[in-house]
Amino acid sequence: MKQIIVLTFVLFLGIFISKAQATFNPGLRGGLSLSTISETHANYRPDFYIGGFGEINISKRYSLQPEINYIRQGSNNVARNFIDPNTQTERVVYQDLQISYLSIDLINKLKFGQGLEVQFGPALDVLLNDNLAFRKTNNDLSFITGLAYKMPSGLGFEIRFKKGLFDVLDSDYYHNNSNDYYFFGDYNTNVNFQIGVTYCFDVK
Template sequence: MKKITLSIVAVLAFGFANAQEVKFGVKGGINLSTLTGDMEDASSKVGFQVGGFAEIKLSDKFSVQPELLYSTQGAKEKSNVFDADAMELVSADFTTKLAYINVPVMAKYYVAEKFSLEAGPQIGFLVSAKGKMSGGGDSQEEDIKDFYKSIDFGVNFGAGYDFTENLSAGVRYNLGLSNILENEAGDNFKNKNSVFSLSVGYKF
């Protein structure tokens, strides 16, 4: 994982040293996230992302784009809880609500004048983690940050389209590479982030 971090730093240093043009911007959009691995009946959770970026143009076709994003992620899963009033087990929903500060570094290649394909690594820093149980006429939310690692690593794949010189839109998939669970010794449970996002950006 240290190699990924060092690679990100090296790409940024190379990009700024060889930039023909640098544009800064802001972006925001919708996340559709889930958790893969040892999680039964997991379904997608809707969240959002917002932040800023710098597009470092190295040539007419190729750019490097580092970003700093606040991203809400997680998943939903079905569970059973005991309803004291009905004296029976009832179906309930458990929602894992994760929030990260993500730092992706995307390599963008313009296959056409306004259309680009992109890929690159991402490091994420966990800001908060909460678990919400809803069912049986009750709803409870707890802090579960101690059960998750503070750093996540992944890789992104996506595409973008520039409507104008300033306004753009993008679609991206983040594939989590690392186990985000803070397991105790002998515990082999694994969860990885999986996030599909749609965003709109504005370059200044």
Template sequence: MKRILLITALFCISAGLANAQIKIGIKEGLNVASIDYTTPLLDTETSALASFHLGAFFHYSLVEHFGLQAELMYSGQGAKIDFKDYGVLTKNKLNYLSLPLLAKYHASSGFTAEAGFSLDFLLSAKQSYEEIDAISGSGLQLTEQDLKDGLTGVDTKFLFGVGYEMASGLSFNARFAAGLSNISKSVDENDPNYIGEEESFNSVFQLGVGFPLYGN
């Protein structure tokens, strides 16, 4: 009896997979990233930093026009932060392994809409300094330093976007990722370099292109 139930279950699963529309492919594109950085003791201003994303996607659909999409991506993020009190401009480059999971709607016209969440794991974090001369306005590039110890290893984001998919499977996508986690670690108030409790939230606007290697 148990064998019959097991064979029946495997048959149902196999039939479901056979009827499902599965796509596996690659995608890449532009990242325009920023960090919402604040600390109560310093006057700072942030600006965007351009980078890129690259990876693979897996789309699984059992219902017409609707499915789930999981991705495995390298994502370059960060920002430029101007510490006005010191006349120092920093460029913060953060590299993540990003794991988005999205619900995706696909209209018959090719229009797509998506929303979901992402779990991002920090791979590396580098900060370079540029000290601004207040008189001439010119800058002096200083040594790059590692930021990883001052940041949390995991970031979470809410994602939403729109796109268009051609009959060939080639797709174009615009997506915004809003950080939900403070990525700055707490700092000891007795530390001589203490500049107040910091808060840093990533955000990324992405323009991407994707193409399926399996399924359509």
């Protein structure tokens, strides 16, 4: 199923480029990933993301940018409440949750002035690995929005917000019913901020 999605994605881009007579510039991106999981009252997890992209320049003001990224997400100090089987007493432990994805993004870029860009688009996140004891789903669908500034040299700076749509945690396992501050909701989604740099190669 994953291979079919990727193949369809590549074929669509090939047809689109040939019809639009667009220019194409490859590039690299990477930086800091700050993530948490919603409705857990946990801490943000600092980590990183890295990837490549192809900027398809449709017009002076609009570009379509497919991306393939490796991104590490998760949440730190997630509370788990349980009954210790040895002592039959209630215990709370705090766990750092880590989830790694291969993210396939399709970013729309609206360009304003000298280098300012508004970015938005969907992402398909394919699970690579994690340390979750129980999860609701392996993969995720996300929506991305952000701002970027690209210099004439090709070097750029970006900040993005990425929100997952799927419930990723089994809240019956990760929960705390003894302290309202650590109360778990039922809909636990990925929340991610990205702050980083890009470089776009000038291909003639």
